[in-house]
Amino acid sequence: MTAPAGSARLRRLRKAYFGSPLSALMTLLSAAILGFILWKLLDWGLIHATFDASGTQETCAAKGGACWSVIATRWRVILFGIYPYEEQWRPALACLVVAGVIVLSCLPRMWSFGKLALTWTIGTIVFYTLMRGGILGLASVNEQQWGGLPLTLFVFVATGIIGMPLAIGLALLRRSDYPVIARVSGWIIDTIRSLPLLSILFTCAIVLPFMLPGFLIGEKLYRVVFGAALFFAAYQAEIIRGGFQGIPKGQEEAAKALGLSYWQRMGRIVLPQAFRLALPATINQFVIAFMETSLIVVVGFMELLAAGNTAFKTGEWKFAYAEVYVFIAAIYFAFVFGLSRYGAYLEARMNVGHRKD
Amino acid sequence: MDLTAPAIELTDLDKFYGTFHALKGISLTVAKGEKVVVCGPSGSGKSTMIRCINQLEEHDGGTIRVFGTTLDDNVGLIDEIRREVGMVFQQFNLFPHMTVLENCTLAPMLVRKTSRADAEATAMRYLEKVRIPDQAQKYPGQLSGGQQQRVAIARALCMQPEILLFDEPTSALDPEMIAEVLDVMVTLAQEGMTMICVTHEMGFARKVADRVVFMDKGEIIEEAPPEDFFGNPKSDRTRLFLSQVLGH
Amino acid sequence: MAAPSIWRSKRFRGAAIQAGFVAVLVALIIGATLTARANLSAQGLTSGFGFLWKSTGWEINFTLMETTTTDPYWWYLLMGLLNTLFMGVIGLAGASILGLIVGLMRSGRNPAARLLGTIYIELFRNLPLILQLFFWYALANALPNPRNSLAFAGALLNARGIYLPGLVIGRGTVALAVLAILVSAALAVWILASRRFRQIEPTRQRRLALCSTAAGLALAALAVVLGHDPSQPWITMPKLAGLKIDGGFRIQPEFYALAIAIMTYGAAYVGEIVRGGFKAVGRGQMEAANALGLSPWQVFSRVRFPLAFRAMLPILINQYVWLIKATTLGIAVGFSDFFMVIASSITHSGQTLEFIAILMGGFLLINFSLAAVLNRLNRAIALKGHQTTGAT
Ligand SMILES: Nc1ncnc2c1ncn2[C@@H]1O[C@H](COP(=O)(O)OP(=O)(O)OP(=O)(O)O)[C@@H](O)[C@H]1O
Ligand SMILES: [Mg+2]
Secondary structure, three states, X not given: OOOOOHHHHHHHHHHHHHOOHHHHHHHHHHHHHHHHXXXXXXXXXXXXXXXXXXXXXXXXXXXXXXEOHHHHHHHHHHHHOOOOHHHOHHHHHHHHHHHHHHHHHHOHHHOOHHHHXXXXXXXXXXXXXXXXOOOOOOOOOOHHHOOHHHHHHHHHHHHHHHHHHHHHHHHHHHOOOOHHHHHHHHHHHHHHHHOOHHHHHHHHHHHHHHHOOHHHOOOHHHHHHHHHHHHHHHHHHHHHHXXXXXXXXXXXXXXXXXXXXXXXXXXXXXXXXXXXXXHHHHHHHHHHHHHHHHHHHHHOOXXXXXXXXXXXXXXXXXXXXXHHHHHHHHHHHHHHHHHHHHHHHHHHHHHHHHHHO | OOXXXXXXXXXXXXXXXXXXXXXXXXXXXXOOOOEEEEEOOOOOOHHHHHHHHOOOOOOOEEEEEEOOEEOOOOHHHHHHHHHHEEEEOOOOOOOOOOOHHHHHHHHHXXXXXXXHHHHHHHHXXXXXXXXXXXXXXXXXXXXXHXXXXXXXXXXXXHOOOOEEEXXXXXXXXXXXXXXXXXXXXXXHHHOOOEEEEEOOOHHHHHHHOOEEEEEEOOEEEEEEOHHHHHHOOOOHHHHHHHHHHHHO | OOOOOHHHOHHHHHHHHHHHHHHHHHHHHHHXXXXXXXXXXXXXXXXXXXXXXXXXOOOOOOOOOOOOOOOEHHHHHHXXXXXXXHHHHHHHHHHHHHHHHHHHHHHOOOHHHHXXXXXXXXXXXXXXXXXXXXXXXXXXXOOOOHHHOEEEOOEEEEOOEEEEOEEOOOHHHHHHHHHHHHHHHHHHHHHHHOHHHOOOOHHHHHHHHHHHHHHHHHHHHHHHHHHOOOOOOOEEOOEEEOOEEEOOEEEOHHHHHHHHHHHHHHHHHHHHHHHHHHHOOOHHHHHHHHHOOOOHHHHHHHHHHHHHHHHHHHHHHHHHHHHHHHHHHHHHHOOOOHXXXXXXXXXXXXXXXXXXXXXXXXXXXXXXXXXXXHHHHHHHHOOOOOOOOOOO
């Protein structure tokens, strides 16, 4: 007998799709659902859609599909909010800079503390200068006028930059040898984790000004970013702690036996290994943090989602909410899906590395 | 099912994994009450062969007959045969969320519809036979490897099967536990159970086997009573294998 | 050799560092509280919880029990908490059921179903929940006006909400009936799952569970019959009356948009957890069950699912806590959950610190008790002893 060729493959396929009555039913049902949705989407989004900027509610309705005209006419509001119109090349450039920095830090060759810190510092300074202006001949633009995609990216990046060191600090405190410190930081982490992010943002935006001495109050945006960073840090601290637990006990003991100090042990032996183990979960946490930036609409910021809301709140476009949300969803999806695929790739890469040792 | 027919008849059995030919026309007949030991180098297809018998693997060609019933893709037949064919695995595969007793009574109650009282009585009888009645209320994770494997044997016996298949039942065990499992298997053999046993325990093969089957690269190379197999192997491959297994 | 200075003593240093750590934290808290009190009393607000017994003077748009504007703050807070729990229960239940289906599709052998499951998960998990919520809410609001309601088997669907045919019974009766059903269902699950009932025959066990469920249903029916006002008709059908709908049972767009968003989004995460759980079940256990002659359903219900469930539960607990917290998004569309009631109370009364303390206390209470109950369950069903045989 020879290896089963074409007909056998066909048989195997038939078995996979129609192996039992239940399986056949599932195949048909899934195909029907998928086909229906796909066809509806194509029909709405492409075949009967209006693409040129001159479309109105009537002309679009006549064609019967999506009215992408709303995007064609209002995309600058969606992407940049109420940032001064003539200056909008600046947020556009700033977004590109952040995207570049993010892509750079995803390259394994950039993974050293020095390189990452340098890239991010430069990136942040360039971003801030472009957005805020006031020097180098750039007109000054107040934070309250920031909006759209750059604001989303700013909140995300700032959350990460502030949140990560906070997370490391909290994680180290939680595994401290001093029982009181370990216990108290454990309480702090658990408490923050069981509070809704929205309540923390709300507290930072509205309540915190009462509780801080005048010189510390600062811009609302920075207070909210701090709140988001704190929340991120509480979750990330637990992820890093999970990484600590995955390190064999012998590692730290060996370092101690070699006479390394606490900071040498942490910096050279424990943290690098913990980060490696925690990398997939960390990326996942960043993905969630990116999606959660959209919560700041509730405390009154014009980030991507809120800017989108205003794009169809005017009378003439009121009907076109689906088109706007699909557009925004596509932006979020591209970013989030890309990042999570990257996380999956890293995880696979790490598993391969593990099998070798 | 005809209990006078040969217990197992494999004819020209073929099995493919993708394009890899794992079993190349295996033919083997086992009479009721016979004990057959299967050995051979790693990857030779021993597990694949016995897993085809209770259809944990589907075969691609040839026929499998159990007590005269020919296996095809009729699901009812497969269930009927699994009821009569017990299996003991290398990794024990006990259900970790059930006590030892529950492991043993699960299938009799669900498949044979035995009442709980009867199933428990039977289970205790077999647990005594494998010499661990006192562990009945423990969980598998609380037992040693040898004890777990004896529970696995008891669990298979509780279905009161006509045939027992063993897939390297002792190779996951520490040396001192091997003997306690082999003891149980010898007792079973002496009581007349039909057994097909993949194992590299040559002492066991000498003691209880009616026939030893040697497999290599998906084929049966040699098939002989233990005296001939160990004393006067015909094939070079068998000789090489025996020198490696017995050599040190 | 000089006596070592007290600073070099390990014990002293430890005590000093810990005391310093706590002192800094306490100082921060006290400082913040004092500043806040000074700032608030400058605005003429007195601190303390006396205001809880003052009446509010404003309305909440969704309550499970009778509420008027003369009710005090504590009652409003209770209603908000109840709404959060209600939304949480519905959201968690929906997310779990849908997530189980999606997860099963993803871990099954049928490639078409796997593809559908994958698309579902990737789509719903990779978009912000609040975006999805806005979409559902906009969709709900874009439905036709009441006069052009979509009719569907006696129910009406329009921009004002979903109008279902309803029984004419009081809220107290409903609460009683729901309680009876929940208790009996819990009892049935306990009978089926508890070790205490392992001793009796499986058929009797099932009959007992069935009896408990039936008793619960009967009790609920009795409550409904007794609670019904004989002068009223039994059933109310939604009908168009002028520009609005009369009768029936209305589900507000704010409510169902949030419920749908939490369920569908949660299901994507639960689906992944379910798939992970099934992947963690060793193949050997399933093979052993097959070799014993168990039917596919028996293999699934007795071996595969119980083992997968044990693997999922610890991660599910975190996900459930997360989903409960997600109910606070209600404020974005105007569903009066606990958080929204607190936020409105702050704007109306100015008692900022007190309400923030209540908010935190409320969520700590909900989430810690949820986690405590589930962790107890987790410990109760954890596998005993060392697990040698792992996955694959
Ligand atoms: N599920 C599978 N997919 C692909 N190839 C497989 C699969 N199972 C087994 N094989 C291949 O089939 C061959 C026979 O495997 P089998 O497990 O029967 O060997 P064996 O004789 O039992 O070896 P061992 O003594 O190591 O258990 C091996 O080469 C193995 O790589
Ligand atoms: Mg094998």
